[in-house]
Amino acid sequence: MKLFDAHCHLQDDLLFPDLGNVLERAAAAGVERIVVCGTSPDDWAQVLQCPKKEKYALTLSVGIHPWFCSEHCHSLRSLPHHDSDEASLASLGWKENFQTLEEMVRADATGEKGAPMLSVGIGECGLDFSERFKNRAEQEECFAAHLDLARELNRPVTVHCVQAWGRLIEILREHPAPKIVLHAFGGAVELIPELSELNCWFSFCGNVTNPNAKRVRAAAVAVPAERLLIETDSPDFPPAGCEAPNEPANLIVVARAVAELRGVSVEEIAELTFTNASHVFRV
Numbered sequence: 001m002k003l004f005d006a007h008c009h010l011q012d013d014l015l016f017p018d019l020g021n022v023l024e025r026a027a028a029a030g031v032e033r034i035v036v037c038g039t040s041p042d043d044w045a046q047v048l049q050c051p052k053k054e055k056y057a058l059t060l061s062v063g064i065h066p067w068f069c070s071e072h073c074h075s076l077r078s079l080p081h082h083d084s085d086e087a088s089l090a091s092l093g094w095k096e097n098f099q100t101l102e103e104m105v106r107a108d109a110t111g112e113k114g115a116p117m118l119s120v121g122i123g124e125c126g127l128d129f130s131e132r133f134k135n136r137a138e139q140e141e142c143f144a145a146h147l148d149l150a151r152e153l154n155r156p157v158t159v160h161c162v163q164a165w166g167r168l169i170e171i172l173r174e175h176p177a178p179k180i181v182l183h184a185f186g187g188a189v190e191l192i193p194e195l196s197e198l199n200c201w202f203s204f205c206g207n208v209t210n211p212n213a214k215r216v217r218a219a220a221v222a223v224p225a226e227r228l229l230i231e232t233d234s235p236d237f238p239p240a241g242c243e244a245p246n247e248p249a250n251l252i253v254v255a256r257a258v259a260e261l262r263g264v265s266v267e268e269i270a271e272l273t274f275t276n277a278s279h280v281f282r283v
């Protein structure tokens with residue numbers, strides 16, 4: 001049985017220093033492909049160092065996460081725990097950072113600037129309208145820029161969406177993209193048909209193992225088979241029974257939970273999500 005982890009952050013300081021072992025354990029657990037998503041200029045360099053482990057089939061993706069689109073360089077882990085940092089979310093310019101991203105992705109697309117960096121993806125980007133983030137206008141603008149680039153270069157785009165489903169749908173209508181991965185999907189079941197029409201795939205992480213996550217579990221049942229993906233979102237959100245930090249080897253626990261919810265075998269979920277993810281990420 002082989003598994004495809006459609007979203008994680010191997011560049012994170014909780015995993016990167018031990019990357020060799022993390023990848024060995026993933027391989028031993030049958031995780032044959034992994035998408036590594038960058039979130040800010042601060043971690044792109046580390047993302048791009050991941051493919052040096054050539055033995056492992058990593059797919060790289062670079063984006064500006066909605067948490068970081070207002071600031072210059074902020075690591076993924078430094079912000080959410082510091083609510084007082086909101087004030088520092090002044091406009092230091094995501095546009096400048098996006099320009100760098102665009103150059104990297106274009107260079108990869110055309111093979112310019114030396115060897116292609118093997119990044120096939122755009123994102124993690126998106127919208128997070130949780131209370132603590134006040135930069136909604138900038139988030140929307142930054143997200144739309146990612147979608148436009150994804151359309152132009154025909155790249156899959158990985159999207160983070162929290163409490164912003166209405167605006168997400170409006171923006172996807174205005175800025176259509178060919179393949180959109182809604183990672184750690186937390187939207188309502190009712191949204192799935194409309195989002196599917198807008199070229200979205202739906203990826204589920206460790207929170208499907210939580211019996212209280214009723215909305216997520218209902219969605220994991222309702223998503224059409226051909227649009228279903230699974231991920232660890234590691235190092236965050238360890239599935240039930242797994243220790244922190246989370247890592248790709250734990251993907252089997254997510255696969256089992258989704259299989260149980262859908263009333264099919266784990267082998268079926270593994271094969272289905274592997275096929276779907278291979279299609280989306282063109283690998």
Ligand SMILES: [Zn+2]
Binds near residue numbers: 124160161
């Ligand atoms: Zn996310």
Ligand SMILES: [Zn+2]
Binds near residue numbers: 009037183233
């Ligand atoms: Zn993520």
